[in-house]
Amino acid sequence: MDQAVPGAMNLHIALAALMMMSAVLAPLAAAVNYDEAKVPKYTLPDPLVMQNGEKVTSAETWRSKLRPEIIELFQTHVYGKSPGRPDGMTFKLFETADDALGGKATRKQVRVSFTGKKDGPGMDILVYLPAKSKRPVPMFINLNFYGNHSISRDPGIKLSTSWMGRRGGGVVKNRATEKSRGSNKSRYAIDMILSRGYGLATIYYGDIDPDFHDGFKNGVHGVFDKGAARPPDAWGSISAWAWGLSRAMDYFETDGDIDHKRVAVMGHSRLGKTALWAGAQDERFAIVISNNSGCGGAALSRRNFGETVGAINANFPHWFCENFKKYNKRVNDLPVDQHMLIALSAPRPVYAASAVEDRWSDPRGEFLGAKNAGPVYRLMGTDGMAADEMPALNHPIQSTIGYHIRRGGHDVTDYDWQRYLDFADNHYGRKKKE
Ligand code: GCU
Numbered sequence: 548m549d550q551a552v553p554g555a556m557n558l559h560i561a562l563a564a565l566m567m568m569s570a571v572l573a574p575l576a577a578a579v580n581y582d583e584a585k586v587p588k589y590t591l592p593d594p595l596v597m598q599n600g601e602k603v604t605s606a607e608t609w610r611s612k613l614r615p616e617i618i619e620l621f622q623t624h625v626y627g628k629s630p631g632r633p634d635g636m637t638f639k640l641f642e643t644a645d646d647a648l649g650g651k652a653t654r655k656q657v658r659v660s661f662t663g664k665k666d667g668p669g670m671d672i673l674v675y676l677p678a679k680s681k682r683p684v685p686m687f688i689n690l691n692f693y694g695n696h697s698i699s700r701d702p703g704i705k706l707s708t709s710w711m712g713r714r715g716g717g718v719v720k721n722r723a724t725e726k727s728r729g730s731n732k733s734r735y736a737i738d739m740i741l742s743r744g745y746g747l748a749t750i751y752y753g754d755i756d757p758d759f760h761d762g763f764k765n766g767v768h769g770v771f772d773k774g775a776a777r778p779p780d781a782w783g784s785i786s787a788w789a790w791g792l793s794r795a796m797d798y799f800e801t802d803g804d805i806d807h808k809r810v811a812v813m814g815h816s817r818l819g820k821t822a823l824w825a826g827a828q829d830e831r832f833a834i835v836i837s838n839n840s841g842c843g844g845a846a847l848s849r850r851n852f853g854e855t856v857g858a859i860n861a862n863f864p865h866w867f868c869e870n871f872k873k874y875n876k877r878v879n880d881l882p883v884d885q886h887m888l889i890a891l892s893a894p895r896p897v898y899a900a901s902a903v904e905d906r907w908s909d910p911r912g913e914f915l916g917a918k919n920a921g922p923v924y925r926l927m928g929t930d931g932m933a934a935d936e937m938p939a940l941n942h943p944i945q946s947t948i949g950y951h952i953r954r955g956g957h958d959v960t961d962y963d964w965q966r967y968l969d970f971a972d973n974h975y976g977r978k979k980k981e
Contacts, residue, residue, distance in 0.1 A: 579858070580851050581906055589849035589879060594890045594923050598882065606927050609893075617891060618828060620883045625843070626824055627782035627868030629790040630771045635663030638798045644703055645678065651741055652678050653804070656695075656705055659794055661767060668770050670754035671695060672795055673704055675737060676746040676804055685745055685809035685975060687967070688795055690752040690788055690818045693731045698749055700729035710757035710765075734815065736964035743968045744977070746805065748795065752818060755791035756784045760865040767791070779869040785843070786868075788818065789825035796831045809833050811971055815959045816908075817866065820844035827891035834974060836898040836967050839957050841908030843867065845899035845916040847885050848878050853909040856881075885912075886919035889948070893920065894927035896974040898949035900963055903940055904956040911937060917950050924948055945973055 580586065595603045595613070598620075603613045622628045639658045647654035655674040660667055673695040676684050691698055694707030711722040740747050752758065756766030763769065763777060767787050782790070792812055799807040811834035814822030819840030826835030837845050842854035843866065857875035860867065874881050889897055899917040901910035914937045921931030924947055933946035943951035943966050953962050971977070 579853065579855075579907075581853065583852070583911070586850055586852050589847075591847070591849065591884050591886060591919055592882065594887045594920065595926065603926070609923065609926055614891060617883060617887050621824070621827070621888060621891075622786075623780045623868075624870050624874070624882060625867055625888075626786045626789075626871075627780050629782045629786045629828075632794070632797055633661050633771070636661055636794065636797070637663045638801060642703070642705070647675065647678075647703060648699070648701060648737065648741075650678060651738065652676060654701070654703055655802075655804075657798055659798060661770065661794070668767060670750050670791055670794070671705060671707070672748055672750050672798060673698070674746060674748045674802075674805070675741065677741040677744055680744060682804045683806035684804060685806045685811075685971065686748055686799070687740060687745055687811045687813050687971075688748045688750075688792060688799075689735075689813050689815075690755075690792065690821060691731065691749045692752065692815075692818070694723050694727070694751045694753075695749055696723060696728045697731040698729070698735040699732055699737055702728065704728070707751050707754070709751060710753040712753075712757065712759060734959040736961045739961065739964055740968065743972070745968065745971065748799075748805075750791060750795060752788050752791075752821075756787040758784060758817075758865075760863075763865070777869070781868060783867045783871075784863075784865050785817070785821050785824055788821040789828065792821070792825040793829045793831075796829060800831075807831065809971075809975055811836055811967070813838065813967060815839060816841065816844075816957065817863075820866075823888055823892075823897075826895070826897065827888055830895070832892075832895070834896045834898070834971055835892045836900070836970070837913075838900045838959050838963055839902055839905050839908050840899065840913065841905075842912075843885075844908075844913070845885060845889060846909040846912035847916050847919075848874075848881060849884055850909060850912040850915070851878075852912055853907045884919075885916040889917055889920035890923035893923045894929045894947065896947050896949065896970065898967065898970050900950070900966065901952040902955050902957055903952055908957065910952050914950055914952070917948050920948055943969075945970055947974075 637660045642656040644654045652675040657672040660669040696704040706723040799805045812822045812832040813836040815838040819837035820843045823837045826832045842859050856878050860872045901913045918932045924931035929947040932948035934944045
């Protein structure tokens with residue numbers, strides 16, 4: 548069962564194959580491990596122990612001392628430090644339509660200008676709200692991979708004018724065409740989200756930082772980095788994308804139609820890593836959801852299964868801070884592991900989702916990342932994760948730390964959205980509307 552579907556040659560499998568090939572060519576490169584029996588033993592850092600050895604036993608000390616310390620460790624060693632909210636930032640609502648999606652939605656489009664300069668850098672937020680719903684509306688926010696116009700065929704969505712190169716590739720080219728509308732719509736259960744009484748907001752991640760390594764010249768790095776040399780804890784792309792999500796939250800706080808106290812941040816894959824990091828730092832996100840986020844997301848770095856820290860830093864040198872590369876070959880020396888990232892969202896509900904064929908993302912590592920955040924959640928007075936063992940396929944766990952592993956591969960499916968909507972309903976005390 549734990550096998551890739553023949554023909555489903557997704558990016559992960561292709562990458563894994565590429566890495567195995569390069570392992571043959573370069574004997575120093577490590578082969579990918581997919582054998583549970585060959586995962587070396589490891590010890591996780593205790594998420595309730597300070598760097599000075601002190602054990603934290605109260606929710607108050609977690610909040611005032613340990614949480615800031617762990618954020619700092621992730622900033623220094625993993626993702627890098629981001630600037631805060633820029634002073635000159637402006638929001639311009641450039642479109643509102645009350646008859647979008649055949650009358651099912653109100654569509655809003657907002658230009659966030661990071662510096663307030665007319666031709667300066669910025670991002671477009673696309674917002675759908677259920678038509679005629681009681682306002683303000685609880686929301687899901689998600690960064691998308693292919694432009695706002697890729698999530699629906701809706702002809703009213705502004706075509707992206709930003710970088711649309713191949714993900715991870717270096718092609719600087721805009722490829723947004725009328726034909727590309729809705730090209731990624733299978734990952735956005737818009738009708739379901741709206742009919743359950745939620746809004747959906749999305750932003751093209753390339754508006755914030757194009758996803759290729761150019762020495763941090765383009766995107767928000769080029770605008771906000773100060774000084775000639777970048778320090779080893781300067782923000783990488785994941786931090787930049789997470790920063791963009793917080794800027795969207797800044798906008799939500801100004802929009803009376805949006806319930807900014809009930810915003811769930813949800814992301815897939817590299818953008819699932821980003822959702823976790825955004826939710827960890829910015830407590831304004833009420834719920835945090837990572838879909839198939841893998842290495843650098845929910846999966847434990849210390850587990851050598853599927854993608855490793857060495858592999859991710861080699862293939863995507865711009866995602867994390869420079870310091871993270873020090874751990875390529877000595878991951879056990881990292882002062883943190885990903886269960887501590889998840890714990891930073893406590894006591895807010897957090898969800899990690901896996902897919903059984905997505906072995907590159909290490910489903911068991913994702914489960915263990917979520918589960919081992921439990922002690923912090925329990926200290927904060929919640930139930931943590933209500934499971935000791937990994938659940939069976941398609942048997943979701945809906946405690947304050949939620950988790951599921953579904954059939955299929957690396958993707959966002961309606962099954963995933965159903966679980967996230969149930970999760971939000973449960974935690975907001977809403978009744979499920981069928
Ligand atoms: C690659 C990468 C993963 C990432 C994924 C994605 O497979 O190795 O870490 O999650 O791309 O973002 O699709």
